[in-house]
Amino acid sequence: MEPVHDRGRPLVSRSRAATAAELAGIPWYTQLDAQERDRVRADLRVVRVEPGEIVCRVGRPVTYWFGLIDGLLKMSNDSAEGLPITFTGLPPGGWFGEGTVLKHEAYRYNVQALRRSLVAGITVATFDWLLDRSIAFNRFVMNQLNERLGQFIAAREIDRLSDPELRVARSLGALFHPVLYPGVGSLLHITQHELGYLVGLSRQRVNAALHALQAEGLIRVEYGGVRVLDLDGLRGHTVPRLTAPPPQGASR
DNA sequence: GCATTAACCACCG
DNA sequence: CGGTGGTTAATGC
Numbered sequence: 001m002e003p004v005h006d007r008g009r010p011l012v013s014r015s016r017a018a019t020a021a022e023l024a025g026i027p028w029y030t031q032l033d034a035q036e037r038d039r040v041r042a043d044l045r046v047v048r049v050e051p052g053e054i055v056c057r058v059g060r061p062v063t064y065w066f067g068l069i070d071g072l073l074k075m076s077n078d079s080a081e082g083l084p085i086t087f088t089g090l091p092p093g094g095w096f097g098e099g100t101v102l103k104h105e106a107y108r109y110n111v112q113a114l115r116r117s118l119v120a121g122i123t124v125a126t127f128d129w130l131l132d133r134s135i136a137f138n139r140f141v142m143n144q145l146n147e148r149l150g151q152f153i154a155a156r157e158i159d160r161l162s163d164p165e166l167r168v169a170r171s172l173g174a175l176f177h178p179v180l181y182p183g184v185g186s187l188l189h190i191t192q193h194e195l196g197y198l199v200g201l202s203r204q205r206v207n208a209a210l211h212a213l214q215a216e217g218l219i220r221v222e223y224g225g226v227r228v229l230d231l232d233g234l235r236g237h238t239v240p241r242l243t244a245p246p247p248q249g250a251s252r
Numbered sequence: 253g254c255a256t257t258a259a260c261c262a263c264c265g
Numbered sequence: 266c267g268g269t270g271g272t273t274a275a276t277g278c
Contacts, residue, residue, distance in 0.1 A: 164255080191269065202256050207271065223264060224269065256277075264269075 011055070011119075012063075015045035018120060022046060022069055026120070027093065027182055031136035043126040047119055055111040055119055056097065062104060064121030067095040068183075071117020072190060074198060076110050088155055089114075089175045089190075089198045093183025096148075098141050101127050114194050147180045164201055168209040171199045172219065172226060173234040189225040 018041070023029050029040060046069065049055060055066060055073065073090035090096060090111065100107050101124055113119075122130075130137040151174055158170045172195075176184055196206040210226065213219045218234050220227040228234065 192271095193269080203270090204257085204272085205255060211271095221270085254278090256275105258273105258275080260271105260273080262269100262271085265267095 011047045011049065012045065015047040015121075017041075018044050018046045022118075022120065025069065025093075025183070026067060028095075028137055028140040031140065032130070032134060036130060036134055036137075039126060039129065040122060044120055044122050047121075049113045049117050049119055051113055051115050053113045055113065056107045056109075058108060058110050059106050061106050062097070062100045062124055064097070064123060065095065065101045065127045066097050066111070067120045068092050069118040069120050070183075071119075072114045072194060073117060073119075074112050074114050076112070088151065089171070091175055091181045091184045091188060091190075093181045095144060098127075098144055099148075102131075102141075114197065143179065147177065151177065151180065164199075164205050165209040165212050167199050167201065168195070168206060169213055169218070169234050171195070172213075172228065173231065176228050176231055176234070187222065187225050187227045191224060195226075 018026075023037075023041065023044075029037065032040065045064075049071075056064075068090050070092050072092075073094075075088040075090055075096065096111065097107065104124065131141065154170065154174055158167055158174070161167050161170065172188070175181070175188055175190070175198075176186075178184075192206045192210065193203045195210075196203045199206065201209070210219065210221050213234070214221050216233075218228070218230045220229060
């Protein structure tokens with residue numbers, strides 16, 4: 001597997017308060033009233049994590065509700081020694097862990113940084129407090145849960161796909177989710193190596209798949225990222241198939 | 253066959 | 266320079 005290096009000090013001790021610009025970029029924050037914003041501003045922490053670092057670990061008691069300000073994270077639900085089950089990329093703008101925070105349980109997945117990232121978090125107490133008083137916040141969380149449910153169903157589907165090009169297309173479609181990841185825009189900053197790691201393919205194979213998708217006009221391959229030209233096309237993308245096996249007795 | 257790793261070089265920031 | 270992309274060759278299932 002990947003090098004899981006755990007940088008010495010716990011995340012909380014390296015964290016700082018959020019800047020005004022960072023706050024303004026948080027989708028649910030801007031929906032809050034003045035008093036709620038005050039509390040969030042006082043509670044919210046921001047920390048820089050290095051590649052390979054783990055943001056939350058399976059089995060650890062819940063501490064924060066997390067959001068990604070910048071960078072790229074990978075979520076996987078793997079049992080301690082078993083094979084990884086599901087990988088999901090977390091692009092900027094994504095907030096995660098609400099299921100765990102709601103139930104005050106232990107985290108059910110690992111979230112690991114694929115590259116240097118800026119991660120924000122609010123405490124469970126503040127999360128609960130917001131849930132008790134802000135309709136807008138409730139709406140955001142409910143929407144988040146609903147969308148993520150769809151994500152995981154899609155992930156299962158992707159896992160079953162054997163065709164590499166299809167896997168890349170669907171994974172990109174998921175990463176460009178406008179509701180879950182409003183920070184992404186039309187250009188996703190991700191290297192082909194990282195994409196390969198998420199999709200479960202080699203960099204070379206991802207490179208080939210990306211160019212095939214580009215040739216179909218669905219995306220544009222750019223330096224250090226991918227621009228989506230046709231999101232619906234990616235979602236419903238089917239490989240130009242030589243599907244129909246020749247009917248029995250077809251002349252040749 | 254097809255995908256993977258390793259290696260190389262060119263280019264970008 | 267390091268990081269990233271495009272490519273080829275050797276190897277493995």
